[in-house]
Amino acid sequence: MTNAHLLVGSLKSEEYLKLVEENKAALNLVYDRILEGGYELPANSFDQVNLSITEDDYAAINSDQLFLLLFQALAPNGNLTIHKLTPPTLSSQLILTGYTAPVNSEQSSTTTTTKPAHTPAVSLSLNRSQKPSKSLWNFESAPPIDPSQLLTQEDKAAPATPLSCPTTKKRRACADCSCGLKEELANQSQVNIDTSTDLKKTFNSVQDAQAKGATSSCGSCYLGDAFRCASCPYAGLPAFEPGQKVEIDMSADV
Structure with missing residues (x-):
């Protein structure tokens, strides 16, 4: 699926119903079908995703999971447009999920962000040649502890x-x-x-x-x-x- 358009929203959102009417060729899904596993979004398949849910929906659902699923469904350089949703934590939430820094438009009441072309990764070099010495875990070879050496004469002296x-x-x-x-x-x-x-x-x-x-x-x-x-x-x-x-x-x- 290439150059695909995905609409995700809430039936309580008038903006979502309007988007569905204007974009009949786009795939439209109610957000709970995605979160509950009723529809599995294909990975890296959508160039444009529009999300339109209410503030009450945002407060009630696991929004972190929803943004992650949409991130995985977006193609590299694909855009996510969020309509009429302005919680104070939205920008940081999107960045932590992996999106680019969002851009807010007061004129259209939208927040737009992009999935980077390359997913950030960390390269680690593991030196497998070094193995823990078996003697470190051999408790039988550990020297015995003399209990009489644990306390000094000062420790044994009566308190003053x-x-x-x-x-x-x-x-x-x-x-x-x-x-x-x-x-x-x-x-x-x-x-x-x-x-x-x-x-x-x-x-x-x-x-x-x-x-x-x-x-x-x-x-x-x-x-x-x-x-x-x-x-x-x-x-x-x-x-x-x-x-x-x-x-x-x-x-x-x-």
């Missing part, structure tokens, strides 16, 4: 962060402690807090406070309230460096 319960996030062991915090705290020096009025109020360090009876079970009171018990004598004071002199008022009217 203060101990706390993973559940309550507090430095106080639960009654039914099972995480080991109770044992860790038992290994630390624990002295009940003495809140008597004759307690020394000036300490040079946490160790000094412990020696004078103003210690708590956590041992990290100097880090700030976030690390202090509810009854800690340091409660309300900012964090301080060990060795810093701290004044604590523990009088009965505080």
Whole structure:
């Protein structure tokens, strides 16, 4: 089939019905016959294709598939003319399908594009002489992994962060402690807090406070309230460096 003319449209389009009346020798098809496989368009056979569908048709159908089928049916240098269809994505859609840059005519309300004479192609050079080495896939020859070498001494070292319960996030062991915090705290020096009025109020360090009876079970009171018990004598004071002199008022009217 050469020098053939194809009309594709929608029965809702008055322009399509007009084109059919004016071009009785042209092959005319409703677009759904093409999309549903009711008519298989011959490849590279039409010099001119006219498409006339409504905006509603365009939004409802798979327009990418329709443009591709028309592209395949067009002969090289064949023209596609689209009537009264102006969605914003139309131009990019046609170019991505393989058509040339479309030309819009406001006077005739048409968009015209062309199928290039030569379909763009990409040439790839494959070097088949290089084959993957079988040893790369031979897992039996892989050297064994020594688990003891996976962790360094630094990885095995205990973290330098203060101990706390993973559940309550507090430095106080639960009654039914099972995480080991109770044992860790038992290994630390624990002295009940003495809140008597004759307690020394000036300490040079946490160790000094412990020696004078103003210690708590956590041992990290100097880090700030976030690390202090509810009854800690340091409660309300900012964090301080060990060795810093701290004044604590523990009088009965505080």
